[in-house]
Each structure stands twice: as structure tokens, then as C-alpha cells.
Amino acid sequence: MAKYEVNDAAVEHARKLITEGKYVLDSDWGESQPDAAAQNAFLEKNSWDDYANWHLGLTIDANDETKARYAFGYGDFKKLHRTGLIACVYRAMEWRHKDVELAAHDLLQRLDKAAG
Numbered sequence: 859m860a861k862y863e864v865n866d867a868a869v870e871h872a873r874k875l876i877t878e879g880k881y882v883l884d885s886d887w888g889e890s891q892p893d894a895a896a897q898n899a900f901l902e903k904n905s906w907d908d909y910a911n912w913h914l915g916l917t918i919d920a921n922d923e924t925k926a927r928y929a930f931g932y933g934d935f936k937k938l939h940r941t942g943l944i945a946c947v948y949r950a951m952e953w954r955h956k957d958v959e960l961a962a963h964d965l966l967q968r969l970d971k972a973a974g
Contacts, residue, residue: 872938
């Protein structure tokens with residue numbers, strides 16, 4: 859099983875999106891999350907660091923600048939999705955990645971407080 863560490867830059871990016879009101883409260887994450895084509899299109903116009911900012915987890919021992927390095931996506935490259943954070947919490951809980959789970963949970967609480 860892959861091991862992950864928290865991507866602190868992505869946590870900060872998510873906090874900034876929440877503060878700026880750049881989030882979606884109700885969405886179908888299965889429909890909203892970027893598919894491979896959307897990810898490739900984003901990478902054609904943006905850096906790997908920009909791509910990394912949308913993923914709460916970094917795969918330990920995966921090569922930088924590969925999609926395998928980045929896990930636990932939470933947004934659509936424009937806005938944070940509440941359902942994306944919920945998915946991160948549940949996936950991290952399921953696979954016992956406690957640090958990622960707690961980071962996603964904290965962001966979810968922050969979002970809910972900001973959204974009222």
C-alpha cells in the first residue's frame with residue numbers, strides 16, 4: 859500500500875481558496891473531479907507546483923512531476939469542492955492515512971465555518 863505525507867502547500871492553497879470564497883458547497887464529486895484529460899489540459903498550461911496545490915497528499919517514494927506523486931485531490935482546478943474534501947477524509951480514513959485525514963477534516967471544518 860502506498861504511503862502518503864501531507865502536502866502543506868496544498869493545505870495552504872485550500873485555506874486561501876476558503877478565505878477568498880472560491881468553493882462549491884454542493885456538487886457531485888464523481889462528476890466534478892478532474893478526469894485524466896482535464897488534468898493533462900491543466901498541466902499543459904500550468905506548472906507541477908500548481909498541480910500539486912490541488913492535492914492534499916504526496917505519495918512517498920513517487921517521482922516528482924508525475925501524477926503518481928499527487929493524491930487526494932479536492933478541487934476542480936478553479937474551486938475547492940466540499941464533496942472533494944469529504945472524499946479525501948473518507949479515503950484517508952479507509953486506508954489509514956491519519957495525517958491526510960486530519961488535514962482534510964480540518965479544512966472541511968474551516969469551510970463549514972466560513973460558509974455558515
